[in-house]
Amino acid sequence: MLFVSIIVYLFFSLFIYPRIFEKASFSKILLVFFLCTFSINILASEILGLLHLLNHPWLFLGIQILFCMSFSLVMHRFSPLSVNTFRSTYDFSDCHLSKLELVLISLITATFIGLFVVGITTPINNIDSLASHLPRIFYWLQQGSLDYWTTLTSLNRYQLIYPINAHIQALWLFSLGQNESLFFLVQWFSLVGIAASTFEISKSLNFSTTQTLFSTLVGLSLPVVVLQTFSFQGDLTVTALLMVFITFFFNFYLTKKIKFLWFAILSLLIALGTKQTAFFILPAACLVTLLVLVKNKGVTKFLKYSWLLLFLAILFSSYQYILNIVQTGSVFGLDSVLNEKYPSISRISDKATYLIPRFTYQFMGVEGLPRSIQPTLTHIKENIFTAILQPSGLDLEKKVFLQSGYDENESFQYQAIPRLSEDTAWFGPFAILFIPLSTILSFFSKNKLRRNYAIICFINSIFYLFLVIIQRPGWDPYQGRYFILSLIPFIPLVSMLLPKKVFFRGIVIGIFLPISLLLIINTILLNDSKPIITARTQNDIINNFINPLPENSGIQKFFKKTLLKLTYPTPYSSQLVNIYEATYYDRLFFSSLYSVKDIEFVNKILPEGEPLSILITRSPIEYALFGKNRSRIINPIAEISDARQGYVLVSNSLNLTPPSKMKLLGKNSSYSIYYMEPN
Numbered sequence: 026m027l028f029v030s031i032i033v034y035l036f037f038s039l040f041i042y043p044r045i046f047e048k049a050s051f052s053k054i055l056l057v058f059f060l061c062t063f064s065i066n067i068l069a070s071e072i073l074g075l076l077h078l079l080n081h082p083w084l085f086l087g088i089q090i091l092f093c094m095s096f097s098l099v100m101h102r103f104s105p106l107s108v109n110t111f112r113s114t115y116d117f118s119d120c121h122l123s124k125l126e127l128v129l130i131s132l133i134t135a136t137f138i139g140l141f142v143v144g145i146t147t148p149i150n151n152i153d154s155l156a157s158h159l160p161r162i163f164y165w166l167q168q169g170s171l172d173y174w175t176t177l178t179s180l181n182r183y184q185l186i187y188p189i190n191a192h193i194q195a196l197w198l199f200s201l202g203q204n205e206s207l208f209f210l211v212q213w214f215s216l217v218g219i220a221a222s223t224f225e226i227s228k229s230l231n232f233s234t235t236q237t238l239f240s241t242l243v244g245l246s247l248p249v250v251v252l253q254t255f256s257f258q259g260d261l262t263v264t265a266l267l268m269v270f271i272t273f274f275f276n277f278y279l280t281k282k283i284k285f286l287w288f289a290i291l292s293l294l295i296a297l298g299t300k301q302t303a304f305f306i307l308p309a310a311c312l313v314t315l316l317v318l319v320k321n322k323g324v325t326k327f328l329k330y331s332w333l334l335l336f337l338a339i340l341f342s343s344y345q346y347i348l349n350i351v352q353t354g355s356v357f358g359l360d361s362v363l364n365e366k367y368p369s370i371s372r373i374s375d376k377a378t379y380l381i382p383r384f385t386y387q388f389m390g391v392e393g394l395p396r397s398i399q400p401t402l403t404h405i406k407e408n409i410f411t412a413i414l415q416p417s418g419l420d421l422e423k424k425v426f427l428q429s430g431y432d433e434n435e436s437f438q439y440q441a442i443p444r445l446s447e448d449t450a451w452f453g454p455f456a457i458l459f460i461p462l463s464t465i466l467s468f469f470s471k472n473k474l475r476r477n478y479a480i481i482c483f484i485n486s487i488f489y490l491f492l493v494i495i496q497r498p499g500w501d502p503y504q505g506r507y508f509i510l511s512l513i514p515f516i517p518l519v520s521m522l523l524p525k526k527v528f529f530r531g532i533v534i535g536i537f538l539p540i541s542l543l544l545i546i547n548t549i550l551l552n553d554s555k556p557i558i559t560a561r562t563q564n565d566i567i568n569n570f571i572n573p574l575p576e577n578s579g580i581q582k583f584f585k586k587t588l589l590k591l592t593y594p595t596p597y598s599s600q601l602v603n604i605y606e607a608t609y610y611d612r613l614f615f616s617s618l619y620s621v622k623d624i625e626f627v628n629k630i631l632p633e634g635e636p637l638s639i640l641i642t643r644s645p646i647e648y649a650l651f652g653k654n655r656s657r658i659i660n661p662i663a664e665i666s667d668a669r670q671g672y673v674l675v676s677n678s679l680n681l682t683p684p685s686k687m688k689l690l691g692k693n694s695s696y697s698i699y700y701m702e703p704n
Contacts, residue, residue: 026086027202034062037093043114044104045284046276052221056269059218060288063194063266063295064341065092070193071344074171081169082200122234125534129238132542136245137217139549140254144209147255147555147604150615151447154257155645157183159208160659162196163651167658171344173352176663180642186358189345190299191262205654212254215265219513220244222268227517229275230475235530236520243537244516246455246544248392248552249505252447255555259300260506264513266296267306271514274314281321286314291337298342301357302510305492309485377494378419379426383437384490386410386421387505390451392443393544396551396597399442407439426499435501443502445547446554446616451505452512453544455537463518470521479518486511551599554616560598561606567592609653617645623695624649630691630698631672636660638668641676641696650674673699 038058046053069088073079122130149159161184164174171193173185191211198207220241227237245251253261270292277285293310296303318324349358389406391399414421421437428435443449467479489511497504524530550557571589576582604612614620623646631637636658637650651657662668665681672690675681675697683689687699 026082027198027207030086030089030197030201033090033093034058034065037061037097039115040097041100043106043110044100045288047114049115049117050225052224055217055221056225056272059214059221059265060269060292060295063190064291065089066193066197067190067295067298067341068092070171070196071340074165074169077169079169079171079196080166080200085197085200126235126238129235129242132538132545133220133238133242133245136242136251136545136549137213137220139545140213140216140251143549143555143557144213144254145206148205148609148613149208149255149257150554150613150617151256151258152617152645153448155613155617155648156643157187158192158257158259159195160184160647160651161187162192162199162208163648163655163659164661165192165196166200166655172348175661177352177358178663180640181661182358183643186349186353187345188259188298188300190295190341191257191259194262195257199655203654208257209254212257212259212261215261216245216250216254218265219250219261219268222265222272223513223516225272226268226275226514227520229272229279230478230517230520231472232517232520233525236523236525237517239523239534240516240519242541243455243459243519244513246393246453246541248390248445248453248544248548249447249450250452250509250513251545251548252445252450252552252554253506253509255552256447256506258447258506260302260509263296263300263303264510266292266299267303267510268513270296270310274317278317281323283323283326286327287333289314290334291341294337294341297338298345302507305489306485306510308488309481313481373495376426376499377491379421379423380494380500381490382410382414382419383421383500384504384508386439387443387451387502388508389457390443390453392445392450393453393548395543395547396599397595400440403440403442410439428498428501431501437500441502443505445552447506448503448554448616449505450548450552452508453548455541455544456512459519459522460512460515463520463522464515466521467518475518475521482514482518485514553599553601555604555612556599556601557603557605558599559601559603560594562603563592563594563598610649613649614645620644620646620649623693626691626693626696627674627698633657636671638662638671638673638701639675640665640668640679640681641674642678644676668699668701670701670703673701675699 035058038054038061041061042049042054042057045057066089069085069092070079072088073081073084078084149155164184165171168174171189175181175185177185194211195208198210199205223241223244224237227240228234232240250261270289273285273289273292277283277289293303293307297307315324318327346356349356352358386406391402391406394402410421422439424436427437434441443451464479464483467475470476470479489508493504493507497507523533567589571585571592574581574585574588576585602611604615607615610621610624611618614624623644627646627650634652634656638660639647639650640662641647647659650659660669662673665675665683665687668684668687673683673687675683677692677695677697683699684701686702688702690698690700692698
């Protein structure tokens with residue numbers, strides 16, 4: 026069914042594309058497909074959720090087809106196009122690529138293929154994804170709606186209150202595909218959308234195809250961006266929607282056609298329903314839109330259709346926020362969305378004094394580089410910062426403005442080298458090398474459009490940083506991903522760093538292309554959340570492939586010796602287990618191995634497929650309790666007295682006294698399993 030659904034979306038996208046753009050490009054087709062898929066999935070899920078029929082995949086597919094056919098008939102009725110128009114739109118005969126452009130396209134494609142292979146063959150194993158994001162999809166399918174599935178408590182708050190648009194895409198994939206390995210496609214396809222948007226924005230800024238492909242590859246060389254495809258935290262998805270917004274807004278600005286503005290607004294509204302951080306970029310987006318409308322004298326015309334803005338907001342942004350208001354009285358489901366510890370201006374200023382240098386230090390990243398040189402580079406970075414900050418007496422390692430309940434490893438430390446994982450990685454060396462330089466050069470560009478775009482990106486990033494400082498309690502090593510949303514819009518400006526003259530272009534490509542490949546390969550193969558090449562892997566390669574090679578001639582001896590030198594493990598080689606050598610649960614809990622013994626304890630006592638009531642603290646084990654590909658019904662309860670007849674799992678840390686009808690079946694250090702007798 027999923028294959029049929031994708032084909033329907035593809036044909037629908039190709040059908041409406043000529044009504045949006047006059048000439049087809051692969052990147053624009055991807056963006057139209059991206060937007061069509063997201064928007065129709067949201068509408069279909071909300072309708073079926075209201076009817077409590079969300080767990081019927083045939084109905085989902087039927088509504089999708091109905092939407093696509095209805096929209097197509099309406100568009101054909103009011104905006105008919107001839108066959109010649111379609112032929113003209115999809116005529117790629119004038120597409121000519123140079124050898125360098127083909128090389129860059131091949132590298133970009135290979136990166137996406139590599140991420141796809143790893144993602145489709147290994148489960149998402151990020152703790153936050155397993156504990157807060159993925160379980161809600163299975164709860165929706167259990168009850169057939171998007172409503173709260175249990176009483177809101179401190180144990181399950183974030184599962185219930187988070188925006189839903191990214192999760193709806195995962196629901197579509199699982200409902201029609203019935204395979205949990207498909208979850209990663211949401212973030213993976215979001216990264217595809219980011220790459221396509223980067224290309225189109227760069228072209229709108231009047232960069233050449235070679236320059237735009239170069240900046241696109243640079244964007245794929247940022248470790249935290251690549252690694253987020255292995256999580257389900259939504260940072261890539263909301264960033265992709267922002268980039269789609271910018272792409273369509275550029276088309277509106279350049280053509281003054283109002284249809285592009287509405288497509289841009291649709292993207293932004295979907296982003297607001299995807300992740301709360303989208304609200305951080307809303308002020309800049311609204312301000313720029315207003316300025317352009319005023320300049321084009323289009324405010325009156327836009328206000329004439331302001332009812333459409335409200336209508337789209339209700340459909341694509343508001344569902345979860347309305348639900349939160351009904352259930353909690355708060356739009357975001359929280360008593361306060363801002364940090365309450367530092368309400369005064371002076372305290373916020375003190376907080377910024379520490380956090381801005383800490384963020385800047387992390388921004389000067391070494392992630393993705395060979396592990397052997399990371400300590401040296403980190404030491405150099407430490408010396409630079411301490412020398413700069415010493416006159417002011419500012420000690421960034423001082424235990425202030427940290428997350429509540431932090432442990433020693435989560436405090437700021439100069440010598441700490443971030444693990445190469447989706448939780449702790451930042452942007453690697455390319456961000457600090459390319460983004461500040463390209464932005465400064467853009468400020469002084471002769472091209473007015475580039476100047477304005479750089480200024481807008483800079484203002485947006487400053488405002489975004491300010492809101493992050495206010496909203497977040499303090500420093501922790503897990504905040505790199507939050508800045509993807511504010512940093513990725515700068516990437517199209519990197520295009521200007523590739524010279525147009527062939528000689529200088531060759532120098533830049535010769536230096537940075539190998540580094541880009543190194544960063545991408547290291548990030549995909551040598552990361553700490555799904556490692557593929559480890560010390561053990563290197564030894565296996567030596568024993569199975571290199572040692573058997575013959576040494577009958579000098580050339581053979583040299584070749585074998587060279588391979589051994591390149592392959593032999595070093596003290597910096599990863600000591601982790603190759604992700605493909607691990608069992609299913611070892612893969613699933615690779616970032617939280619302590620949970621393996623807990624799920625094995627549960628599975629040993631609980632019969633396969635048997636329903637289970639749970640009253641547990643936030644834990645990645647909750648996702649695994651459903652069984653592989655959702656083979657078990659889970660009933661979360663708010664009070665121990667709410668337990669139904671059958672098996673009950675309780676966290677020992679809650680120190681609850683079970684009712685007399687509850688029989689203890691087993692207990693380990695974390696959980697107790699009971700059986701609730703019938704009344």
